Amino acid sequence: xxxxxxxxxxxxxxxxxxxxxxxxxxxxxxxxxxxxxxxxxxxxxxxxxxxxxxxxxxxxxxxxxxxxxxxxxxxxxxxxxxxxxxxxxxxxxxxxxxxxxxxxxxxxxxxxxxxxxxxxxxxxxxxxxxxxxxxxxxxxxxxxxxxxxxxxxxxxxxxxxxxxx
Amino acid sequence: xxxxxxxxxxxxxxxxxxxxxxxxxxxxxxxxxxxxxxxxxxxxxxxxxxxxxxxxxxxxxxxxxxxxxxxxxxxxxxxxxxxxxxxxxxxxxxxxxxxxxxxxxxxxxxxxxxx
Numbered sequence: 001x002x003x004x005x006x007x008x009x010x011x012x013x014x015x016x017x018x019x020x021x022x023x024x025x026x027x028x029x030x031x032x033x034x035x036x037x038x039x040x041x042x043x044x045x046x047x048x049x050x051x052x053x054x055x056x057x058x059x060x061x062x063x064x065x066x067x068x069x070x071x072x073x074x075x076x077x078x079x080x081x082x083x084x085x086x087x088x089x090x091x092x093x094x095x096x097x098x099x100x101x102x103x104x105x106x107x108x109x110x111x112x113x114x115x116x117x118x119x120x121x122x123x124x125x126x127x128x129x130x131x132x133x134x135x136x137x138x139x140x141x142x143x144x145x146x147x148x149x150x151x152x153x154x155x156x157x158x159x160x161x162x163x164x165x
Numbered sequence: 166x167x168x169x170x171x172x173x174x175x176x177x178x179x180x181x182x183x184x185x186x187x188x189x190x191x192x193x194x195x196x197x198x199x200x201x202x203x204x205x206x207x208x209x210x211x212x213x214x215x216x217x218x219x220x221x222x223x224x225x226x227x228x229x230x231x232x233x234x235x236x237x238x239x240x241x242x243x244x245x246x247x248x249x250x251x252x253x254x255x256x257x258x259x260x261x262x263x264x265x266x267x268x269x270x271x272x273x274x275x276x277x278x279x280x
Contacts (some may be wrong), residue, residue, distance in 0.1 A: 012236045017245070020238045077187055077214045084194035084207055093203050095272050118257035121208035122202065124262045135262065135272060 004042040010035055054159075061157045062110075066151065067131060072118050076141060080119040091137050095124070098132045107158040114150055121145055124128065170229070177226045187211050200273040201265055209258030213250060220247050220256030 015030035016022070046055065083091055102108050108130075112123040115134060120141030125133040136142040194207025224240045 016240060017241050020235070072212055073210070077190075077211060079188065080178035080207060081192065082237055084190045084197060089197060091198065092204060093200070096276075108189065113252075113255050113260065116259050117210060117213065117251075119214075120206060122206060122209065122262050123259055124202075124266050133266075135206070137203060137206045 002047040004038055007042045007045050008038045010045070011037060058158060065153060065157055069114055069117065072114075072144075072150075076119040076144070079140065082135070092139055093135065093137050094142075096134045096136050096142055096145075098134055098145070100130050100132055102130070102151065102155055106159055107154050110157070111151060111154045114154065115145065118144075118150075173225065173229045177222045177229070180225070181219050181222035183204055184215045184222065186215075187218065188215035191215060201270050202262060202272050205262055209254060209261075213254040216250050216254075217247050220250075 011034040012030060015034060016027075019026055019030065020157075076153060100108070100111065102111055108126060112126060113134065115121050115123045115132070118141070120137045122135045123132055124135050127133070134145070138146070188211065191208050191211025194211065195204050198204050198207055220243050224243050226242055227236050227243075230236070
């Protein structure tokens with residue numbers, strides 16, 4: 001399927017949800033504005049020219065990844081809450097450099113995003129040789145990251161094989 | 166089925182309460198942690214989880230009160246707000262830390278804390 005058609009369908013369904021009015025006048029307004037936006041910037045959502053089944057497969061795998069990420073976020077949030085409420089505040093901040101093996105841009109973005117979302121770690125920078133500069137607040141959260149489980153999962157979403165030795 | 170409504174109310178209360186608890190710890194962390202990056206650690210993420218849980222509680226509450234087409238639309242909009250918070254909050258945190266790094270704010274290390 002052509003990617004502009006898919007972009008138009010996505011925009012129009014969003015219009016329907018946000019407007020909440022289903023008479024001819026408002027739907028026609030929606031069609032007109034979605035058409036204009038699709039014509040001007042229709043090549044922003046999808047990089048490749050055609051919309052194929054692999055996009056849908058990636059999307060489904062990404063949705064499957066979210067519950068695991070959410071679980072990790074809750075675990076790590078409890079850890080940070082413990083650090084913040086502890087009277088002695090046992091934090092040991094340090095900066096970690098992590099060499100990632102992901103190649104595609106989108107998987108790097110999702111990985112950096114996941115790191116920032118799990119509390120205790122922030123991606124500060126991604127250098128050109130694929131080194132993630134990460135600020136960690138204690139040793140425990142860094143250990144969780146260094147197992148490489150998250151990177152493997154992100155790689156699997158976008159069909160990249162990562163072998164950690 | 167007797168107290169189905171009551172049970173759902175309790176669930177909503179618990180979810181919103183947990184969300185508010187994470188907001189609270191985020192604020193405590195913001196006030197207590199020593200340096201720029203550690204303060205961001207606390208707020209950037211505690212806020213995300215707090216907002217997501219609070220809004221989820223509201224979604225359940227709306228759907229429980231009146232399950233109709235218009236409330237489904239409202240709850241879909243709330244889910245979109247959750248989605249955008251989920252995207253925007255870490256991005257903003259990353260942008261602030263990167264700005265700090267670029268302008269030369271030196272991260273505190275363990276050795277500095279022991280002194």
